[in-house]
Amino acid sequence: MDNAVINNILTRRSIRKYKSKQITDNVLEQILNSGINAPSALNKQPWQIRVIQDKNTLSEINRIFVDWAKGKQLPGSAARAQEDGFSVFHNAPTLLIIAADADNHYSEGDCGMLTQNILLAAHSLDIGTCVIGSIATVVNESETLMKDILSIPDNYKVIFGIAMGYADETPQAKYRDRQNVKFL
Template identity: 45%
Template sequence: MFNYKGMKKFVFSGLILFGLIGCNEVKVEQIVYDGGDKDAIIHNILNRRAIRKYTAEQVSQEKIDTIMKCAIYAPSALNKQPWEIRVIQNPAILEEINKRFLSFAQGKEFQGSAARYREPGFSIFHNSPSLIVIASDKSNVNAKLDVGLAMQNILLSADALGLGTCPLGTLVPILNLPENEDILRLLNIPDGYEVAINISLGYPAESPTAPIRYADKVKIIK
């Protein structure tokens, strides 16, 4: 069981944030938007990429506040807001979560970046300095969809602030395992909730190009 006695907790808008760290590091060059307001949202959507390399610089409280405000302003069915969001910045907790994944992964095969878990220094959240965990209300049939809407607000608002993100689906079932219940208790996830998605968050150390999109999957019916 993870020992977290004595760990300082900070409360923000109903979220529990754990000790912040900071480190100055050169950031990659960011794309600066100089168009009109009416095109800004479209530019933001088309510019966002999944980031899998981060600098060590921590995300400021001000930017976290903005991103979380955008998250909770996402639409939800009947305005139930069936999510619980935790922003983890404490290195010890991040290290423990990564250890839990590595322990589960031994002898297994994964797709995508998780397939490299045997490499030295591997991090399931790409060594991002912040990790967002979103849990959903298991009794709400619309919760997973609503979480997806909140997640998209997080991804887009982070990109608008010059930050990088990456949704992390592989980590979801591991955090929901009974043997990792102590992690969810540490994060103050209420009973009746389960982890629905995780998101790495930090300053990008790469500028990936957009992968192919399949326009033929869209049909206009008139």
């Protein structure tokens, strides 16, 4: 494929194994700038983005998730929350939290566009990512996380996290169902 944009889209994969090396501020800035250049209804930009790189804060977020997950039957990798070394954001050195304006009807869609811009910009710069939906409920339910740690305004709700860092795996592409596309 000789189209760089399409090639970037088709080769992005969710990364669940990261190197500990942190990404540089310059690279992070390019990724975030790409994110906030996403379209949004009426250009309201109804998102809040938090960037967490401090190791203690990352550990605390994971600890709160693991406590919350106790006794729950969770899907995907969160099902292993009680195993040693578990990290809901796959031990990525950078975690983004994306929150949507709960009073804006389009905000979740807008945040999806913001997020995809972030994933693709990161991939183009050789940075791996993984959307972490499983973190949303626990963050929204934790006043400590929402207010003290993340400073999310009252009328916003977290819709997912994004794990980010240098990939330490090269996953295969997962199956995509072309049947969902129909010409009328």
